[in-house]
Amino acid sequence: MQKKWIAAGTAALVFMCTAAGAYAGANLKPIKAFLNPSMKFQVNGQPFQPQNDNGAVLAPIVYNNTTYLPVRSMSKALGVAIDYNQQTNTIYLGEKAEGVSVAGTFSGDFRTKDPQLTTYGDKDYKDVFFNNSSGTRGASFMLYPKGKYTKLYLQVAAVGKDVEEIFVQDADTDIKLKIGTVAVSEGIKTFEVDISGVNDLFVHADVKSGGSLFVPLTTSFYK
Incomplete structure (x- = not known):
């Protein structure tokens, strides 16, 4: 209504x-x-x-x-x-007709444009978040849509080991807007998240030892 x-x-x-x-x-x-x-x-x-x-x-x-x-x-x-x-x-x-890359609103470590790290499968994504650190760990970053968009389409891939939990959270209210998993066999997986009126987003994944988290910033977008 x-x-x-x-x-x-x-x-x-x-x-x-x-x-x-x-x-x-x-x-x-x-x-x-x-x-x-x-x-x-x-x-x-x-x-x-x-x-x-x-x-x-x-x-x-x-x-x-x-x-x-x-x-x-x-x-x-x-x-x-x-x-x-x-x-x-x-x-x-409301929702925009054309998608807007999240790259301009990204904040966090493990961002890279190194072609040796930005390629997944046969495609070079140019600009990615790639947490390939060692040990079992949390991999996280911030996005700042500033209430301008209705939807977030976040692309994620698990490398080496499945990611058993990943979530997108409203950083101002601590409300989890999306919770999911990412299997290595799924390749690049897209999460659709309702972000109407949200200013700041916290994205977090639990990554196992021997696994990595790959998030292409050029093809993850807002609408």
Whole structure:
């Protein structure tokens, strides 16, 4: 119901951007509107107050008998991913049509672009997380989608030994969003993870002695 509501109400939303230059070159028209700070909100039965990214309270705008709400604040309240492309002056709500590589949001050790380590099977993935350390261990890294995406498609391969547990966790709430296994015989395996409204992700796998974890960053992507 939440996603249907936000889709139906998109036409009645106004994008609040704090950067003064964000509207440069846009077709802006002056209007006479009113702020309505007395309007109250509830989301899923709980009181909700729209705020900007700095925590300042935002009031709805009333224009021509239509109430306009701050889209970024409402998208966060409803768990709907949002992003803005300044060059095309386009707001993206929900899943994007094209995938975006996770490489730009990766943080952690064992990242490599060495062709001797980035090749799996017959393909060179160019940029990978490859934990080939010794002993039984945890292999982990961080991803930072910053609430811009709805889905994560994470590709993983177990090398040498099966991975009996791998999980993707919301780093802010410690809620595990996906738990699975990866067998050597499966080759490159893709996990689809719902990450709507999630800012920071913790990815962790338990790797056995003699085994390695291979994660191609160029073909793992957000939507």
